[in-house]
Each structure stands twice: as C-alpha cells, then as structure tokens.
Amino acid sequence: MTVTDYDALAARLQAVEDRLAIIQLLASYGPAVDSGDAEATAGIWTADGVYDSYPAPMHGHDDLVAMVGSDLHQGLINGGCAHLIGMPQVEVHGDTAVATGYSMLCVRDEATDGFRVWRVSANRWELTRTPTGWRTTNRVNRLLDGSAQARALLGAATQ
C-alpha cells in the first residue's frame, strides 16, 4: 500500500464520517429541544449561528436559550410535543456543508387521545466544521403552506 492509497482511503472515510456526523447533529435537535435542554439546543449552532424561524429569527446562543425557555416552548413540552427531524440530504464541501430536509412538530391532543401535526416545514441547514465538530451557522425553516419560499428552500438542494 502506497502513501497515495492510504491518503485516498482516509479521504473517503473522512467524507463518510462528515456526512454521518451531520446527520447525527440534526438528530440531536429533537431530544435537546423537547427535553427543554437550552444549552444543548444552543450548542447545535455556532456562537453566532442563526435560526431563521417563526415568529422571528434567532441570532446566537442567547436567542436560542431564550426560545427554549419561552412560554410558547415550555407550554408545548409540558403539554406534550415532538420536534421530528426527517432524514436529511447532506452535501459537504470541505469545511462547510448544507443539509436539506423536513421538520415536523406534533402536539399532544388529549381530546382525541392522539397527536396533531401542527407544522411541517422545509429546512435548510448551513454548517461549518469546528474544532469540536460540525455546528450550524444558519438554519432556515419555512412552513410548507404552498409558498414559493418553502419550495425554493427544498429546490436549492437539487441544483
């Protein structure tokens, strides 16, 4: 085995590790936010990372921590909810990456002994490699209500 062979194998392995690490980072969002762990939630983003969602974009860890502690979010998790992140499509380009996929928010509905699907959204996650692993620099979330904006978020993944 030559050094070139080794380098090629190591590069392929790195590509797999990166993709899997990003899938796992996204999979950690639900458990973090639905358990009410504000620090773990914020830690999915870089210190100045943005979460562009409803009702207003959040900038940096303080905004993310405040979202988890908000009356809206606390009401959701105390009533019963699940923030599900679908299997994303991930493209890695060196030290940055884009993940595209869906999120679904289900809320407990005692009246029907079931759950209501309240929100299904298109999501674009922009990520960067940091010394402690992949982190989100910008996540954009748009309700799939037929708007061109939500469809464009998904469409950008296939370009």
Added chain:
Amino acid sequence: MTVTDYDALAARLQAVEDRLAIIQLLASYGPAVDSGDAEATAGIWTADGVYDSYPAPMHGHDDLVAMVGSDLHQGLINGGCAHLIGMPQVEVHGDTAVATGYSMLCVRDEATDGFRVWRVSANRWELTRTPTGWRTTNRVNRLLDGSAQARALLGAATQ
C-alpha cells in the same frame, strides 16, 4: 499492512459508502418532488426505471416528469405538502440493492392551521449501481390500509 489488509479495509469502506449513498438518494426524493423539480425527481430512477404507485405505475423518466407536472401534483405542492421518506433498511448485494421503508404524505389543512396525514405507505426500492451513482430501477409503493400486499412489501425486508 499487507495488500490483503488494504483490500479488506477498502471493501468495508465501500459497503458503508454504498449504504449511505442509497440513504441519501432516498432523502433526495422529497426535496425534488416537493420543490416541483421534475428532472431531479426523474433522475432518482434509471432511464427505464419504474415507480409502481397510485393511480398507475410510471415507466421511465417521461412518466415521472409528467407526474411532477400533473394537475394532481401541482395542486398538492401549491396547497402545501411534504413527501417524507422514513429512514430505510438497506441491503446491498454487489451492484444491486434493496431499500425498505415508509413514505408519508402530509398536506396542509388551513381549516385547522395544521397538516393532515393523507397517506402512509410501505415502500420497496430496488436499486442498481451506475457510473454516476446508485439509481432506482423499481420502487413499489402500497398504502398501509391493512392490505396483505402492503404488509408483504415490508415483510420481504426481513427474509
């Protein structure tokens, strides 16, 4: 490290790459179809690939492009919808593979400010390795309405 060691490591890495590539191909279906990108949708299949679904099986890229452009599909995406593909179980055998899992179609329901789960289906994807990556040769989709056919699609994965 011997040549044998290297070959064994490279084969294991190839197995991981194949499985992950197939998971990613399936993850690209939703963004392609929900953004209305007919070419990207068709490109998930081989040129003569089949999508055996409602209301009638589609054969080849022309049929798939027509499906995305149809009044039914355009109505769905303009009203708000999400074609979610669940995490599949993937078995690779050399240059072919089978992926088994679920699909869920959620449609926007303005009346309840939420979404309706319209379809949940069993899916079997048969795939082939091509010079440009894994592509679908046959996808069979059956509504999980209690029919033996849908259950058999899922059961084939565990044989």
Added chain:
Amino acid sequence: MTVTDYDALAARLQAVEDRLAIIQLLASYGPAVDSGDAEATAGIWTADGVYDSYPAPMHGHDDLVAMVGSDLHQGLINGGCAHLIGMPQVEVHGDTAVATGYSMLCVRDEATDGFRVWRVSANRWELTRTPTGWRTTNRVNRLLDGSAQARALLGAATQ
C-alpha cells in the same frame, strides 16, 4: 503506512460501521412489526432483552413474539398502521451503545381517507454488540404527553 496508521483507520471505520449498523437495526423494527413477523421483531432484541412499553414491559423473545401475535397488534396491522422510527442519535461506547429518538404510530382512518397519529413517543434503546451484530438489551418507550418521564428519556441523550 505504519501499523499505527492502519489501526487508526480501522478504528475510525469500525466507529462508522457500528453507528450505521445500529441505525439500520432500528430501521428494521417497523418492517418487522408491521408485516407481523414475530421472529424478526424479537430478533432485534437479545434473548433476554426488555421492551418497556405500553401496556406492560415485555421480557425476552417470548413476550415480544406474543405482542406481535396479540389481538391488539393484529387488529392494528389488519386495519392499517405504520410504526415509524425517527432518525436516532447514537452513542457507541465499546461493545455497548445508546440510541435516542422518536417513534410514531399512525393508524388508518377510513372515515377521513387518511391516517391518525395515535402515538408519538420518546425512545431510549440500549444495545450490545453480539457475535451476530448489534442487538437491543433494553428499549424504553414513553408517550410524549407532557410527562417528565418522557422528557427525561430524551434529555439523557444530551448529557
């Protein structure tokens, strides 16, 4: 390439293989249980593995086989249902692992020509490496109805 280089590469590959194998094991739950394959369902657990769920915990393969054959489960699959397992967060520690994520049970609702989301639950899967692959030693499933117990299951993943 030195022996140390090779060992490092092989260890990284093993870590990826383990994580992917566990994701695939969880992806096999739905097809097994929704096709009514009792043996395949039980085989996701070790011989003495526990599935701590409603209405009562199941201990070992006999209990799991009985669950699949029960009137409750047979009624579900004959009426139309899907046991969806969300993309899990997986942590491997040598020969044991923990996977944390969501499960969703959708049931066919003929009246609305759609599906009802009956249960959305937090899940913690504890796994062990066996000679024939990863198996579940304990799966705990708690309805996301706002209870502290369900939230704690998710929160344990972020510690």
